[in-house]
Amino acid sequence: xxxxxxxxxxxxxxxxxxxxxxxxxxxxxxxxxxxxxxxxxxxxxxxxxxxxxxxxxxxxxxxxxxxxxxxxxxxxxxxxxxxxxxxxxxxxxxxxxxxxxxxxxxxxxxxxxxxxxxxxxxxxxxxxxx
Numbered sequence: 001x002x003x004x005x006x007x008x009x010x011x012x013x014x015x016x017x018x019x020x021x022x023x024x025x026x027x028x029x030x031x032x033x034x035x036x037x038x039x040x041x042x043x044x045x046x047x048x049x050x051x052x053x054x055x056x057x058x059x060x061x062x063x064x065x066x067x068x069x070x071x072x073x074x075x076x077x078x079x080x081x082x083x084x085x086x087x088x089x090x091x092x093x094x095x096x097x098x099x100x101x102x103x104x105x106x107x108x109x110x111x112x113x114x115x116x117x118x119x120x121x122x123x124x125x126x127x128x129x130x
Contacts, residue, residue, distance in 0.1 A: 003093035011080035
């Protein structure tokens with residue numbers, strides 16, 4: 001039986017980049033996205049209703065053919081969750097199905113609850129409170 005998250009859509013997309021300063025300049029001053037989060041390790045922009053976050057790449061396994069969230073490109077995708085009970089239900093459903101996940105955790109940066117999980121190719125997803 002499918003777990004089926006009750007979600008209004010994408011909450012945020014996290015990407016990896018070579019240089020935070022160059023990426024910030026490009027997305028803020030060339031593309032014109034609104035800077036919403038600016039820390040030494042993380043920058044975030046608002047793109048419509050989606051939050052796009054960039055972290056510095058840490059290519060620890062450049063020769064690997066499997067997904068790693070540390071190389072340049074996709075870090076993870078987060079589906080929005082509007083209800084904490086739904087977040088807990090989904091986390092339990094993942095655990096019951098044997099899907100690797102974090103359980104419900106607190107994102108220290110944004111002070112929001114989430115559960116992170118990996119697909120069969122080890123691509124990381126999150127179900128993230130709005």
